[in-house]
Amino acid sequence: MKSYVFISGAAGGLGKAFAAECASRGWNLFLTDVSAGDLSILTSGLVRLYNVEIIYYPCNLTDPASRDELWKIIQQRNLRFHFLINVAGVDFEGPFIERTSAELGTIIRLNIESTVDMTSRALHFRDKTRMLRIINVSSLAGYYPMPVKAIYAASKRFLLDFSLALHHELAESGVTVTVLCPAGMPTTPSAISGIFAQGFMGRITTKNVGYVAAKTIDRALSGRMVYIPGVINRILRFLGGTVPPSLVAYFIGKRWLKIRHKYNGEILKGV
């Protein structure tokens, strides 16, 4: 029986990098994202490049009915998975007071609810002849309370704790859970300008998505629990762990607000 690598958020920057990495290893893929058009274009590109089998189905992961439909298709086609990579996630950056209730709900539904749901369902559709590797995408932000990214960081904290717990819970049943905690990912023009806005710190903490995807797959295959890409990020994480969370939140808040002011100022000046 053929088994597949399940990737959610596959048409985004990190999703595409995971898809390319898995395809380059000769694995067959099952991709999902919101837009069928994006998935179709990506699928033909990757099939031409790597000559693997790729199935895609669009799904709005924030909508339980859409998720039901996705898993119904998987059941009908009798698909089995040996890898689940939960990439789909979202942030609406900016002060909490400026966020609408719909935006806050979307962060929670996509980052938390859908990841939990996908993980739970995938366990019932695993290829029982192989190990099941689960990768959840948390963030370095998951380690700290982060002013200006409060809900996002808290949702990533949820994914971090959820993954660590599940890793131990499922250890005996041939399932490994690896949680990826990257710093900023240069995936979109706005993410890239965000990294530039952070200046030197932004540059040294940022790693290329292709590299991150490849290393994360290696870590998952060796059963590692957490992967933080980049030595500097691992040092930051270590230092952050030695300071009380409230103090970290204080410093991060000061820094983000400063960057935001500088960045917004530049936009206003038209630089």
Next chain:
Amino acid sequence: MTVLPKTVVITGATSGIGLATARSLAAQGVNIIGAGRSQSRCVEAEALIRAETPAARVNYFVADLASQRQVRALGSAIRELIQREFGGKLDVLINNAAAVSDWYVATEDGYEMQFAVNHLAGFLLTYELLPLLEMSACARVITVSSGSHYHTRMHWQDLMYRKHYFCLSAYKQSKLANLLFTREFNRRLADVSNIRAYAVDPGLVNTEIGAKGTGGLIQWFWNIRSRSGISPAEAAKTIVYLTAIPDIPQKEAVYWKECRPVEPSQYSKRADAAARLWEISEQLCGIVYTP
């Protein structure tokens, strides 16, 4: 006596060398079909050329060449325009558009941006416009390469530099790919068609290319370095020179700089590398060139 072509397509024609080439050719009565990524810059470029040369026939199309879908759509829009207004003949295609990116960015097709824009887009657009080029008595495909193509080789094991991306390595490889494409195009098509391909080294030009997708050190370095460069208009002279019809001396020469043939890198002359890149490019674009 040399005669200029009637109709020319130029990609990346809203700034830098592409715009300078379009302005220069338009002033000499050549029909210009330009392509650019930004709607507003296309409008500005078209207005600029019309202001300089009121009689010019200029058409700009918006297309993001990182997307194969948009390259195909651009090809079909140009075909339709040329059939309708320019007698179904294209004399010169200038593959000038190029991108630089500090980070590994995957296009919608899942390919690395610089490889997609700097090499694959030109490969695919040339294929799309081949029927029109074949109608011209003496057609040219001119690809803007660069001196960056020296001292590098094709990174076959990971053409997209996905795992170990470095901006400059990916850029250098894409410029080498321009030369390999040009050489293989001539090997396959120059004898059986009326089309000949050339690659151009514009030299160090004062454009924004090195500062577009970059920041920090690379941007700083480019800003300092490009100040000592020649103007885009100066760089466009070699391209304009190569478009001239009926013929140029030493027409067999592939690589041109300052209106003279120059010696490209040894690697760029490797027939096996050129053939291999051609096959991979056909595969990645889902096409087969048949003369």
